[in-house]
Amino acid sequence: MSSFRSRQRSQAGRHFIRPAAEHEASKPEAPAERRAPVQREAAARPPRELDLFAPCPRGLEGVLARELAALGAERVETADGGVGFVGDMTLMMRANLELRTASRVLLRLAHGRYRDERDIYALALNVDWPRWFDVSRTIKVKTDGHGSGLRSLDFVSLKVKDAVCDRFRRAQDARPSVDTRYPDVRIHVYLDAEWATVYLDTSGEPLFKRGWRDETGEAPLRENLAAGVLLLAGYDGSQPLLDPMMGSGTLLIEAADIALNRAPGRLREFGFTELRSYDAVAWEGVRARARQAEKPVAPLPIHGSDRAVQMLVKTRHNLGRVGLAGAVTLAQRDVLDARPFAESGLIVCNPPYGVRLDEQDALAELYPQLGSWLKQHFAGWTANFFTGDLRMPKLMRLTPARKIPLYNGALDCRLFVLPMVAGSNR
Ligand SMILES: C[S@@+](CC[C@H](N)C(=O)[O-])C[C@H]1O[C@@H](n2cnc3c(N)ncnc32)[C@H](O)[C@@H]1O
Structure with a gap:
């Protein structure tokens, strides 16, 4: 590079x-x-x-x-x-x-x-x-x-x-x-x-703004970063997918868009429509072709959960905004109560990463439990954790197959990839 x-x-x-x-x-x-x-140019070709x-x-x-x-x-x-x-x-x-x-x-x-x-x-x-x-x-x-x-x-x-x-x-x-x-x-x-x-x-508003999110002032994962995490995790729209710490559901929505082959920018406008070279007929053709390539919305093997009830409400609202009500299965529960719904699949999630000392202590307590939970229940699945807490795999007592460096703004993060093969992880 x-x-x-x-x-x-x-x-x-x-x-x-x-x-x-x-x-x-x-x-x-x-x-x-x-x-x-x-001289002013006559045509803006x-x-x-x-x-x-x-x-x-x-x-x-x-x-x-x-x-x-x-x-x-x-x-x-x-x-x-x-x-x-x-x-x-x-x-x-x-x-x-x-x-x-x-x-x-x-x-x-x-x-x-x-x-x-x-x-x-x-x-x-x-x-x-x-x-x-x-x-x-x-x-x-x-x-x-x-x-x-x-x-x-x-x-x-x-x-x-x-x-x-x-x-x-x-x-x-x-x-x-x-x-x-x-x-x-x-x-x-x-x-x-x-x-x-x-x-x-040519974009106008940045492309992570897909045009559906209510501007609430909170800071969810940016949509283009969420899509990148999914693609780096090898998600191709066909595998069962679980986010057990879903927050507002960004990963679930990006995953559903990949699964349904839906263009991420279909609900928004773009800066190029303000330019002289803008060709409305050509643009409508581009949009129509993208719409024709979409798969119809149907129940997907995508499940999300969070322990916070307000996150369940928020994700349900967001799924409704993008026309995915009923396509994704949601539940309110602690991550440790989540169970696989298929023999194999991908866990992709963005756990909280503590900034304050007490938050870091709480996470240091959660990580070993997450490691045991994975080993006990998720053989055959691959867990993908996107986090800024670089202590995570060590404290989970698991060895990642890959540690992919990734930045969330200026924050140095990793995508830890943990294939859970029965009996192979300590
Ligand atoms: C960093 S946020 C996820 C943000 C999400 N990716 C988004 O874009 O909105 C982490 C989420 O984990 C949830 N969480 C924290 N501890 C949890 C636990 N023990 N079980 C389930 N969810 C938990 C929090 O409620 C929060 O919604």
Whole structure:
């Protein structure tokens, strides 16, 4: 896997069909107002080949690359925290609708070396923004950096916003407004120590927002991370699946979507519909094909439980929101009272991980009991625990077959894979 920086370097040679000035590094330019106005392009025909990048939770790059290859993406290349690929507008729409593990789908518009904010301004000014969206659209610019020596990433965002507005002013004597809360168009800037990349966000809201969850302020597992955990656990939609600490049911819902071949983005909207290149007929075709590939909702070998009654209520509510009422079997019970409902299958769960000392003590008491419970009842099953508590297998007195590093935001976590073969685990 290449690092983000080396990937950016290697991508410097990637091109899609568009005027060279838009994607090559440029020298700082003279102030916009002293230069000749740019002619507005009559038609907003998109380039046939788009240079795309899908960020994802760290640790899921390989899974995401396989998802992209299955969609028919070309030049799929993993980096730290995401996957680069090439495809046309249809692929970009399908990626937004169908990828389970991506956080966003970004379109790379400019990439170049920088020394200071002026270079980044010049890079962004070189992009033909009026070609991509109408001046009536509101915008938001966000900058992230890794090793950039610049004082303020917010100041970089401000300079890029200025560049976008200046480019519009030169073309049509008007500029887009900024809306930091609900922008129509999001622009992302990524900096490493030497290189700046300017992306247009084709997703809008991040893709873990599937469009069904009530925004309650609590922090369940992000949907794309839950899907990634399931895919890393080898879940293919056919095996019996149990989450005995289901919380709000995120893993159960993602599993059911995999089992029913339902596109994770089917209930939400996307940022690309705000772009000039948006083709409503093509988009409806993409959505219709995804709907045709769905299996009908029926009872599934997916079971979930939690000891907290309010979690049962919440999961039942969430299942109803996604049209899965009755498809998943639910119960209120302690994890230690859960029993297998098939000869073999997968336990996939995200146990609580304590931050406070007393929580950690309680977990240290639970883990040996979990180990005994697995050995006693779940021979033939494989348990997959996603946790930030790295003590877990040792305290369960079990040896994981795999310890897969995975990040939940900045939190260093593991997916511990424990195949329960009768009599083989101590
Ligand atoms: C980290 S949360 C799971 C979050 C879930 N993956 C989601 O996305 O909403 C852990 C869950 O384990 C449950 N839990 C804790 N101890 C339990 C036990 N002994 N038996 C059953 N459930 C338990 C908690 O009620 C909580 O809902």
